[in-house]
Amino acid sequence: MKKIPLSLNMVILLCLAFLFLPGCQKELTAPNGLTFSFISDYKNWPLISFNYRQDLNELHMILGNRTALEGYLNGTPQNGKPFTDGSVLVRLIFTARPNPNFPQALEPIGLQRLDYMLKDAERFKGTEGWGYASFIYDAENRTFKPFGKDASFAQECLNCHRLAKTRDYIFTSYTPKAPK
Numbered sequence: 001m002k003k004i005p006l007s008l009n010m011v012i013l014l015c016l017a018f019l020f021l022p023g024c025q026k027e028l029t030a031p032n033g034l035t036f037s038f039i040s041d042y043k044n045w046p047l048i049s050f051n052y053r054q055d056l057n058e059l060h061m062i063l064g065n066r067t068a069l070e071g072y073l074n075g076t077p078q079n080g081k082p083f084t085d086g087s088v089l090v091r092l093i094f095t096a097r098p099n100p101n102f103p104q105a106l107e108p109i110g111l112q113r114l115d116y117m118l119k120d121a122e123r124f125k126g127t128e129g130w131g132y133a134s135f136i137y138d139a140e141n142r143t144f145k146p147f148g149k150d151a152s153f154a155q156e157c158l159n160c161h162r163l164a165k166t167r168d169y170i171f172t173s174y175t176p177k178a179p180k
């Protein structure tokens, strides 16, 4: 039997001891290889905009990393220029319900899913420059699990995102928080 190095033993022991610490949890990987940990600091990212899906009664919060925000501030995608490689957009999908004290106002409850798109023209040639990933939220256990049986799930994402082909496949525009 091969001897496992002592340091690895230590890591395994620590992981067993702190099984519920995020660092020791199993990596969440979408079938096309995109990981959840890649966007793990998304909670600190700037808000790009928010969308209401009438057909699904969902509120969507769109966040972007610095690279994506810079693209928006430079006029992408309306100016016809694509986002720079490394741009990431996250979409948090919430169920919408009427506010109990003012039903005309809709409020988000219950996170359902987190989607993200990563721009890398070379790596994601097969899906026209963007990598797609989706993670379903399990509220009871407060964990995510990757969506998609195999890598072809991303083609379904792309099929719909083609409607925004002239905007580098991105539907959402940046909503400035104050006029310039």
Ligand code: HEC
Pocket: 051, 053, 060, 062, 089, 090, 091, 115, 116, 117, 132, 133, 134, 153, 154, 156, 157, 158, 160, 161, 169, 170, 171, 172, 173
């Ligand atoms: C039936 C059409 C459709 C499908 C399928 C679809 N999307 Fe989208 N997606 C949209 C629309 C419309 C928006 C903008 C409005 C909104 O938030 O829903 C959007 C927005 C997004 C955004 C924010 C950036 C943007 O383009 O505005 C991300 C990230 C995203 N989708 C990821 C995904 C992923 C990952 C999948 C596949 C698992 C997927 N989408 C499948 C229609 C679709």
